[in-house]
Amino acid sequence: xxxxxxxxxxxxxxxxxxxxxxxxxxxxxxxxxxxxxxxxxxxxxxxxxxxxxxxxxxxxxxxxxxxxxxxxxxxxxxxxxxxxxxxxxxxxxxxxxxxxxxxxxxxxxxxxxxxxxxxxxxxxxxxxxxxxxxxxxxxxxxxxxxxxxxxxxxxxxxxxxxxxxxxxxxxxxxxxxxxxxxxxxxxxxxxxxxxxxxxxxxxxxxxxxxxxxxxxxxxxxxxxxxxxxxxxxxxxxxxxxxxxxxxxxxxxxxxxxxxxxxxxxxxxxxxxxxxxxxxxxxxxxxxxxxxxxxxxxxxxxxxxxxxxxxxxxxxxxxxxxxxxxxxxxxxxxxxxxxxxxxxxxxxxxxxxxxxxxxxxxxxxxxxxxxxxxxxxxxxxxxxxxxx
Amino acid sequence: xxxxxxxxxxxxxxxxxxxxxxxxxxxxxxxxxxxxxxxxxxxxxxxxxxxxxxxxxxxxxxxxxxxxxxxxxxxxxxxxxxxxxxxxxxxxxxxxxxxxxxxxxxxxxxxxxxxxxxxxxxx
Numbered sequence: 001x002x003x004x005x006x007x008x009x010x011x012x013x014x015x016x017x018x019x020x021x022x023x024x025x026x027x028x029x030x031x032x033x034x035x036x037x038x039x040x041x042x043x044x045x046x047x048x049x050x051x052x053x054x055x056x057x058x059x060x061x062x063x064x065x066x067x068x069x070x071x072x073x074x075x076x077x078x079x080x081x082x083x084x085x086x087x088x089x090x091x092x093x094x095x096x097x098x099x100x101x102x103x104x105x106x107x108x109x110x111x112x113x114x115x116x117x118x119x120x121x122x123x124x125x126x127x128x129x130x131x132x133x134x135x136x137x138x139x140x141x142x143x144x145x146x147x148x149x150x151x152x153x154x155x156x157x158x159x160x161x162x163x164x165x166x167x168x169x170x171x172x173x174x175x176x177x178x179x180x181x182x183x184x185x186x187x188x189x190x191x192x193x194x195x196x197x198x199x200x201x202x203x204x205x206x207x208x209x210x211x212x213x214x215x216x217x218x219x220x221x222x223x224x225x226x227x228x229x230x231x232x233x234x235x236x237x238x239x240x241x242x243x244x245x246x247x248x249x250x251x252x253x254x255x256x257x258x259x260x261x262x263x264x265x266x267x268x269x270x271x272x273x274x275x276x277x278x279x280x281x282x283x284x285x286x287x288x289x290x291x292x293x294x295x296x297x298x299x300x301x302x303x304x305x306x307x308x309x310x311x312x313x314x315x316x317x318x319x320x321x322x323x324x325x326x327x328x329x330x331x332x333x334x335x336x337x338x339x340x341x342x343x344x345x346x347x348x349x350x351x352x353x354x355x356x357x358x359x360x361x362x363x364x365x366x367x368x369x370x371x372x373x374x375x376x377x378x379x380x381x382x383x384x385x386x387x
Numbered sequence: 388x389x390x391x392x393x394x395x396x397x398x399x400x401x402x403x404x405x406x407x408x409x410x411x412x413x414x415x416x417x418x419x420x421x422x423x424x425x426x427x428x429x430x431x432x433x434x435x436x437x438x439x440x441x442x443x444x445x446x447x448x449x450x451x452x453x454x455x456x457x458x459x460x461x462x463x464x465x466x467x468x469x470x471x472x473x474x475x476x477x478x479x480x481x482x483x484x485x486x487x488x489x490x491x492x493x494x495x496x497x498x499x500x501x502x503x504x505x506x507x508x509x510x
Contacts, residue, residue, distance in 0.1 A: 307423070309446045313393065313401060381407045382444040383417065383426040 007319045008367055010356030011153055011181060011298055017206040017256055020249045024208060027245035035242050036233060045244045052251025059183065059254040060198070062190045062215060068238050069247055072212035073180035074104040076199030077147075079214055079238065080176045081108040083224025084145050084197060085117055088174065092142025096120040096135070096173075099339040100128055101149050104199075105178050109147070127290050128157035128340055132167050139171040146173050150182035154321075154336045154352055155289030156298030158186065165194030174222060180204050180212075184257030185297060186265065190215060196222045202246070206357065207253030211246035214238075264357060268296040271355045271364050275299055278368025282375055288337055288350055300352045302337070306378045308348035314374035318367055321352040394481035397451040404450065406457035410440045414504045418496040421489045423449055427456075427500050431465050448486045452476045452493050468501030 016024075027048060033041035035049050050064070057064035070076045085095055097109050099121050109119045120138045124130045130148060139146070146168050151158050161177055168175035176197040182188055183198075184205025190198065196219070201212035216222060216237075230239035257264075276299060279285060288300040303311075312322045333347035342350070353367060393401070413428040423445035430438045439461050441453040455476055460468075473494035477487050 305444070307444050307446060310401070310450060313398075313447045381404065381442060381450070383424045383442040384444065 005317045005319055006363055006366060006370075008353045008355060008359065008363065009319050009321055010359070011156075011204075011352065011354035012321060013203050013209065014206045014356050015358065016203075016208055016249065017253060019256065020207055020252045023252050024245045024249040027248045031244050031248070033244075035244055036231070045242075048244050048248045048251075049242055052247045052254075055251035055255040055258075056213060059258045060188055060190045060215065061192070063218065066215055066218050068214045068216060068234050069242055070212045070214055070238055071210055072203070073102075073178065073199045073201035075238075076201070076212050076214040077102070077104040077176075077178055078108050079224055079227055080197040080199055080216075081105065081145065081147055082111060083227060083237075084174050084176065084222075085112050086225040087223050088144040088221070089117075092140075092144050093117045094120065094140055094143045095145040095147075096122055096138050096143060097147040098122045098124055098130060098149075100124055100152060100154075100336045101147065102153055102178055102180065105147050105149065124340070126341055128152055128155050128336075129290070130159055130164065132160070132163050135164055136167050136171070139167070139173055143171060143173045145176060147176040147178065149178040149180075150188070151179070151186065151295045151298075152289070152336065153181050154298075154334060154350075155300050155340070156181075156294035156296075156354075157289050158182075158293060158295055161193055161195065168196075169194045172221070181295065181298075184254065184261070186295060187261065190217075197224070202250035202253055205253055205257045208246050208249040211243060211250045213250070260357075265296065267357075268355055271359055271361065272296045272299050274361055275353060275355075275364040275368055278365060279371050282372060286342075286346060288340065288342065297356065298352060298354045300337075300350055302342060302346040302350040303375055304346060304349070305382055305384055306349045306375055308333075308350065310378055311349060311351065311374055314378060315351070315370055318370050320367075321354070322348075322350060392483065393447060396455075396480050397448055397482075400451035400454040400458075400480070401447045404454045406440050406454055407442065408440050409442070410438055413438070413440070414500065416496050416500045416503055418492055418499065420492045423489060423492065425449070425453065425493060425496050427453075427496050429465075429500055429504060431504055434465050436460055436463055436465055436468075445489065446486065448480065448482050449489050449493065451480055452482070452490050455480065456493065456497060465501060465504050468497055468504070471497040471501075 031045045031048050033045045035045035053064035113119050148159050165175045174196045177195050178199045180201050183200040196217045198215040203209040226237050233239045284304050286302045308322050333344045337347040410428040410430050413430045415428045418425050426442040428440040439457040443450050443453050473490040477490050
């Protein structure tokens with residue numbers, strides 16, 4: 001990254017840890033054999049895959065055999081949601097989720113709607129929290145699947161996964177959790193949590209892009225039908241030659257995350273507090289999410305009187321995410337923030353600061369100063385600033 | 388940098404606005420549309436635009452276009468405002484096609500400014 005850039009977009013992606021990159025490079029030249037092969041070289045590759053499975057299993061506190069490798073969280077979400085819905089379709093075709101989920105989830109549910117499933121879109125409270133009674137009220141005898149994300153990627157709101165999962169168990173409904181923003185960042189103990197399916201991706205916790213995993217609980221009625229067909233790898237649930245170097249990288253990233261989890265979290269709490277202190281004096285500043293209970297790596301704010309795309313350009317070389325229509329792939333203001341009741345202008349002016357392992361106190365101080373200056377400048381330029 | 392949505396000209400004009408603000412004793416036009424608000428202010432002497440200012444709640448392309456207009460038209464004849472063409476700025480700033488409608492709003496504002504100055508001069 002050019003030295004003049006200030007990267008505060010770690011919720012979008014993280015850099016690969018140096019040790020992870022070194023291991024992957026070594027795998028590329030030394031362990032290139034197909035792990036499905038039964039010769040010596042294949043067994044060597046297979047051992048690396050099994051090590052990674054154990055490392056990820058340890059991070060999640062699960063039997064490694066319950067983990068399926070995928071290309072990332074989007075594929076995991078699709079396999080979990082569509083695969084589970086298909087598997088249980090003979091029992092009923094009602095499924096539930098929230099409009100504030102990641103597109104990988106909402107679009108998978110839209111696909112189910114096209115196939116004849118009935119989707120109930122649950123409304124969270126103004127901070128983005130889903131109440132257990134809201135979920136319970138939506139579940140019916142023909143409900144088969146609920147999908148609720150662990151940490152919201154835009155706002156950092158953390159759902160009460162244990163309580164929501166308990167509601168699902170009481171109604172014999174499979175519970176899928178998109179944990180792309182949670183794994184490696186907050187404790188995820190799948191022995192303690194009533195979760196049936198859980199999606200994750202490596203590049204959100206300092207591993208490589210292009211590799212993720214899906215946890216499928218080993219319990220009756222919990223299964224998915226495959227979306228891909230080919231070889232017999234991974235119990236035919238997700239066939240295809242396993243990318244050993246990516247899997248090894250994910251495994252080591254998981255091991256490092258397990259060791260650093262609490263230290264990283266505590267550091268992020270301090271960084272977010274410092275960032276908030278630096279900008280909270282701005283008149284009309286609105287926090288999108290939960291400043292006290294949300295994931296501390298994310299601070300999402302909106303201001304009125306400032307056009308979002310101009311704000312983003314004025315913030316350069318600060319690299320942050322925005323709800324602005326014109327600079328995102330989408331042509332709409334953030335659908336997540338609109339679902340939380342924000343108007344188009346506030347959704348468009350939203351800025352998501354997301355901090356990570358490399359972030360320093362100086363980084364957030366600089367970001368706060370730059371944000372305050374940009375807001376002041378653009379507000380002064382707006383017609384509404386006229387006396 | 389690849390896929391930069393802003394030309395060098397847009398970046399320069401957006402980051403170095405010197406014509407933002409108000410003018411005392413100026414003719415003012417307010418327009419709104421396409422999700423933005425514009426205000427143009429002009430002071431004129433002897434049929435020439437002595438000073439121009441703008442205010443904008445808008446995307447970087449529009450702010451850059453307003454600054455370009457102000458820089459380019461100070462000192463020119465009021466009577467020529469009717470000839471202001473958005474297409475010139477669209478080309479000079481490499482405005483993407485999805486933003487051209489916003490520059491047309493600026494064109495409307497400039498022409499309204501010319502009419503208002505004409506009206507003010509008549510009174």
